[in-house]
Amino acid sequence: MERITCMSLLLTAVVSSSAGAPRQYHFVNQTLNWTEAQRYCRENHTDLVSISDIQEQNDIEQAIKRVNSNADRVWIGLKSTWIWSLSDPAFYTEHESQYRNWGSNQSNGDGDCVYMEKHGQWHDLDCSQTRHFICYNGSSKGFVSVQEKKNWTEAQKYCRENYTDLASVRNQSENQQIQNITTDDQVWIGLHRLWVWSDNSTSTFTHWKPNRSTTSNTSHDCALIDRQGRWTDEDCSNQRPFVCYDDKLVLIRENKTWTEALRHCRNMDMDLVSVDSEQMQRWVKILLMKASASSAHVWLGLRYSSILGVWFWVNGQTVCYDQWASNLDKCDETVRYGAIRTRDNHWISRPETEEINFICIK
Template identity: 45%
Template sequence: MNDMNELKKIVIDEGRQYVWTGLQKASVDEWHWSSGDPVLYQNWTTGQPNNGHECAVMKNGEWRDRSCSESRHFICNNMNTGLVFVNQTMKWRDAQSYCRQNHIDLVSVRNQNESQQVQKFINDSHISGDVWIGLFRDSWQWSDQSNSSFRYWRSDEPSNDGNCAAIIHLAPRDWNDVPCSNQNPFVCHEDKLILIRENLTWSEALRYCRQNHVDLVSVHSEEIQRRVMNVVKQASTEEVWLGLRHSCTVGLWFWVSGQTVCYQNWAIDDSDKCESAVRSGAVQSGGDQRWISFPETDRLNFICTRNEE
């Protein structure tokens, strides 16, 4: 949504109806979590999915496919309060929009532990019937091969008018599917971050980034953390090096780019273990993608910046 808000500032009325995005329809339908996480864990009811529908509900701990146009109660994720039951019935996309505007997103059920937590929440809240979860399927893919499942379709779209997605320039600048042969203005982007899927020590990763790009990434704002979250999901290691270093001499973390560590996103900070190896900072490639302190001699993937901040 942050990217979409930036695009809304750029996309203006130039006398044309549409502006191209990098989203194109492919030949294979895939299931996605609304949050963008890959679907590694599945818990379908026996015989499901079987109806060719594109959205999913949860009931008695198991999933069923349903038409996205049906109205259901739903559960959102909230940063502060955890799970939130919304006692209104909405279509799946309307429920998704409601969760994103008022909380974080429709709930993800990415593993057995989360499945048990959601089912306990349903039982404790005395919720009857099935509820929307953040699981949907489509065949739309981004041209940069990213696995982002963010969608911003206009109501009742896509409607099979075409195989490419464009932004309608009029407010609220949502998306429509149109023929790829149409000629429209377009928006380009260059990702400032690049994931290197080689397993190097922190010092080796730093040297690699400075020789081949600019530097190991410094995450000194929530905006950069979101960029990191977009690229880190493709990593082949569970953690990925950042340009974050700890000094036992002064007892402080610092970024290799020189910025002080004001913004923080720690899951585990055990940098007080100064009797052991020098520790550096990494980010989780899955889960909540928070930061963890590791001995600098561990070998992980890493993220380089491609340009000066």
């Protein structure tokens, strides 16, 4: 298959306008707690908003200002959860992964990683700080005190390379075992906080307020946009307005041929998706994580014209932006329809008769 550059002319019969942005944002100017806001968005739209780059951040800020230019703190779909570095569920019996031994007024938002102090109580701290740390050795089923100072991520890497992982603490007995093998005032353990989007998207973009502060005795587990457009965290039970989104992309987890998929989308007043920009590729990539395990590829609205000798989208555009896999052969007589591989998000041509999942766009 050869990459096709933009063409200035195409048959009038297949010319149409761009599919447009894949998301629409809705600022809801009523106050609910984070969980209630999440429920509202899921019932009336797609979900609480997730943000993957500065352009979307700016679009959301504009959506808020159009409705309420004085809005102060507005919920987004980001919520934190405490998890162990050693994530194998077989390592924990019922409730063991939820054991905690927080000190007074902890966790209080000082950071997203946890250390144990010499009396056995736990505190949260900025993960970039350096501390001694405790590894878990699976072969001996015991703990190892490491007398090197590293930040939490470096400590995790060291434990995984030399032992099993940073230490999980499953009960009071293990908490005492760690106390017994270290005389340090503070040692990293394997508990850390991850910020997770409500829709399970994997965006790593952040826009936190510099040096954001929290108040003791408050669990700041949900994220907001403040008046300056920066993110901050707050108690999830507080009542705030919020932003929902509508996703114009719909993954159909049914296996159909390309023609059947096109017909299915159009019968629902949609179309097979045209991936004509990097932004659209990114949103398609998010949906691929939800494809059926049996579907190694997912149909796109991409087909080959033997008359024109070009690939084009069902919305009428030729292929200007592309993400073709680099190791493809030229098209043969039976391979003339475009799909995207779930394992690496590259485009690939497939026989029309292959039955796989597909993505429609509203």
